[in-house]
Amino acid sequence: MGLTEGRGPKTVWNNPAEIIRVLAPEDPVMVFDPAVLRATAQRFLRGFPGLVTYAVKSNPDKAIIRTLAAAGVKGFDVASPYEIDLIGRLAPHAARHYHNPVRARAEIAHGVAAGVKSWSVDSWSELEKLFQRVPSENCEISPRFKLPVSGAAYDFGSKFGASPELAAELLRAVADRGYIPSLTFHPGTQCGDPQAWESYITTAARICDMAGVKARRLNVGGGFPSHRVQAIAPDLTTIFELIDSATEAAFGADRPELVCEPGRGMCADAFALITRVKAVRDGAAVFLNDGVYGGLTELPQIGNLDRLQVLTPEGTPRAGVPTPRTVFGPTCDSLDRLPGEIDLPANIQEGDYLIFQGAGAYSTVTNTRFNGFGQMAHLSVRSLS
Incomplete structure (x- = not known):
């Protein structure tokens, strides 16, 4: 799917929040401005x-x-x-x-x-x-x-x-x-x-x-x-x-x-990667639908992106006290883990969306589709925020 093609009635969206509200995507989405x-x-x-x-x-x-x-x-x-x-x-x-x-x-x-x-x-x-x-x-x-x-x-x-x-x-x-x-x-x-x-x-x-x-x-x-x-x-x-x-x-x-x-x-800065929270295991570790075998491949080598947004399924910001979390990707490989810990809202929930800003470099081109994951939509937006 090309960057200007997408599902639904629109080909250019206002922002990632609108994509979340309207499409409720289950797979990762790379958005381009x-x-x-x-x-x-x-x-x-x-x-x-x-x-x-x-x-x-x-x-x-x-x-x-x-x-x-x-x-x-x-x-x-x-x-x-x-x-x-x-x-x-x-x-x-x-x-x-x-x-x-x-x-x-x-x-x-x-x-x-x-x-x-x-x-x-x-x-x-x-x-x-x-x-x-x-x-x-x-x-x-x-x-x-x-x-x-x-x-x-x-x-x-x-x-x-x-x-x-x-x-x-x-x-x-x-x-x-x-x-x-x-x-x-x-x-x-x-x-x-x-x-x-x-x-x-x-x-x-x-x-x-x-x-x-x-x-x-x-x-x-x-x-x-x-x-x-x-x-x-x-x-x-x-x-x-x-x-x-x-x-x-x-x-x-x-x-x-x-x-x-x-x-x-x-x-890099012309893109944001929309991921979804698959699970919050016993209120601690967060599991995403994308990880180091997908659009976040290079994070273990050069460090986490910390320009993050957490949105509810309604597309509104998730407010909560920042809490260090271990973040895993979706595969059955224990290496599928983002480095260190990431500060995320204490009240983050399954079904929420975690958006990585500045994700346009060495991401889609290195997506491996390992373990059957990695399907990614590509959509255009008028604004990344």
Whole structure:
């Protein structure tokens, strides 16, 4: 079911409370507010000092791609042949950056045939594969490097990224072979520390000095945080300003063009996940109709979403003293548990609805349907509150 399709007489609802009152859904519902996504896109387009690309992996729904393209996003970070073809169909004039740095030879051939012009790499073996198959004319190859910096929910450098020294060698080889030499990094998901970008940008300038190469572009990655925790709204403006000033200070007259690839920071806050309370076991643990095998897959890795609403079946807020609760998902697996405890109203009842705000990233795309659960409706709303 697409994001603008739904059950009942309406295709666009006023808010989640109306959905609850009218439909009384028994299965989880992911609701999408296109206006929030458009506003976030404009925040990036106006604030980031360079090209904004969207990391498709975070949520590849067609409605998102179309909304972003219409809002003015002109590039997409793709990580597979499927994503390459998806953007080719939905945003045919947009740039596609194939920045998954490890690819099968067949995947490289697919990207070349599709006209992909921007690639990343973090090893000699993968660079040789690109040299063998990617034409050098008007094609960019960006060595991806990593640093031991903190500030993110988890470290992407544990899987991808070359040392600065290796990145310099790769950059020199890229330039010598006639490709457009650029650099890229990723500070890690949900990175709330602007200084992480400054450290990477300073190191990027050092890599260029070691290589004796002027980078055409510097992709500062994703990592831009979404609003996961009620008391901490992300300060994107400060991050944008620091990226700009750090690039100017590090590179001076050799300043490269900047690129970013937000995923979570772009799409997460445009969605809310409606779940229903299946049971309150002996007045203590809460069981939901969704969990870590469904739309809440990544919570054990990066922590709970605490921007929550509890509504009665009539769609009214459940008032009650906040009480720490253990929260389980619906499957017969003991791992299907949200981390720690969540403060929920003391009078929460079976049949109530628990709404997770900011649930649009790495949720629907990782829904496993394990144990026969995971069926999820997708509806559009005019407001998420």
